[in-house]
Amino acid sequence: MELTHPLNRTEFGSPDNLGNLMSEHQAMDLLRDWVKNEKLLFHMQQVGHLLKKFAESKALEQEERHMWHLSGLLHDADWDQWPDEHCKKIIEELEARNQDPRMIKAIASHGPRYFGVDPVSELDKMLYAFDELSGFVHAYSLMRPQGYDGMEIKGVKKRLKDKSFAAQVSRDDISDASQRAGIPVEDLIQFVIDNQLRA
Numbered sequence: 001m002e003l004t005h006p007l008n009r010t011e012f013g014s015p016d017n018l019g020n021l022m023s024e025h026q027a028m029d030l031l032r033d034w035v036k037n038e039k040l041l042f043h044m045q046q047v048g049h050l051l052k053k054f055a056e057s058k059a060l061e062q063e064e065r066h067m068w069h070l071s072g073l074l075h076d077a078d079w080d081q082w083p084d085e086h087c088k089k090i091i092e093e094l095e096a097r098n099q100d101p102r103m104i105k106a107i108a109s110h111g112p113r114y115f116g117v118d119p120v121s122e123l124d125k126m127l128y129a130f131d132e133l134s135g136f137v138h139a140y141s142l143m144r145p146q147g148y149d150g151m152e153i154k155g156v157k158k159r160l161k162d163k164s165f166a167a168q169v170s171r172d173d174i175s176d177a178s179q180r181a182g183i184p185v186e187d188l189i190q191f192v193i194d195n196q197l198r199a
């Protein structure tokens, strides 16, 4: 299959920068600078929030939780202004800012079919797993009169089978990500229902 946005790289960031992480405030400044599309901004905040909550559920250290949060917050930062250079542009920006290579690698592997970089670490895999699913569940919440209230796994799965609903969301990516993460898609859906940041 042809990669749409090949990165043609295997190394991201420098090991010298392990533990170097910008603050949430700095990340939001970058996003306000780069992202004019409010929906895209909210998508990144939702994915960041899910990753932070997942890291908490795994009782990861504070620094790791922050890294997980930032990875979600920044993963599509260049999509609004430079879609053709997604996610090369944000990777280069984070490298120029000497950011933690684990975060940069996670961003580089959030779409293996597009960027040609496999998710390896747990952070890589969970960013990939929550990316499409978060947007999908959000779209579903918007069409339900009660939003997230009373939302069930089976309702989400029914919409997943309906290819005309949120057609831009790749079902293949959702199941591939679930397999790579080793977490059943039902469990991922439940986690999103329980932890998604609401508008």
Ligand SMILES: [Fe+2]
Pocket: 075, 076, 079, 086, 087, 110, 111
């Ligand atoms: Fe993306």
Ligand SMILES: [Fe+2]
Pocket: 043, 047, 075, 076, 131, 132
């Ligand atoms: Fe995304």
